[in-house]
Amino acid sequence: MVVGTRILAVEDDERIRTAVRLALEDEGWEVTEADNGEDALAAFSRQPTDVVLIDIMLPGIDGFEVCRSIRRTSDVPIVMVTARADTHDVVAGLEAGADDYLTKPFAPKELSARIRALLRRVRTSDTGSSHMTFGDLEIIPEEGVVRRGGEEVHLTKTEFRLLVELASSPGRVFSREVLLERVWGYGYFGDGRLVDVHIRRLRTKVEADPADPKHVVTVRGLGYKLQT
Secondary structure, eight states, rough: OOTOOOOEEOOOOOHHHHHHHHHHHHTTTTEEEEEHHHHHHHHHHSOOSSSEESSSOSSSHHHHHHHHHHTTTOOOOOOEEEESSHHHHHHHHHHTTTTEESSSSSSSHHHHHHHHHHHHHOOOOSSSSSSSEETTEEEGGGTTTTETTTTTTOOOOHHHHHHHHHTTTTTOOOHHHIIIIIIIIOOOOOOOOHHHHHHHHHHHOOOOSTTOSEEEEETTTEEEEEEO
């Protein structure tokens, strides 16, 4: 447990919202609730939040837009919650800026495990180097800074950890399973789509031409590597 951890739970179904709150409070976390997108954004702006849980289907502003709005100003970890394991919903949620997703119905233990994994993440990584350069790409893990062509690039915590993990062994191919374990903190119940979508988002920020990446390269059938 992380002392003083506050979680914003956004869910319009009162029964589910109450069950989630009780499960999270049982873990010792402080929970703020919202039953619609407008109230969620207002609550987020009022007080610091460590993790946000957002149901996709909300009245008014939907979960995708809530996620995008939060991402414009914050890199707080976000978990999207969907009633279906539908690929479109999952990918759309991740593309909106979510770090992870859960499909209803989910067990309280799984929700707690996901949140603990998110909270363990920090913007630093033990790479053995405090400054790495790959062409026009500059990575300073200790400061949480990435620059491309001298201009600082804003990455979410998950995107930053993913890039630093790849940069820790330039030229090495990392499988999706390894990246799930090292970046997300779990491999056995993770989803490879998490890796694929975050790689795609990362490329839009660190590549001059995301469609023809020079740094973050796909090795077909094996995984991804940072090109040296």
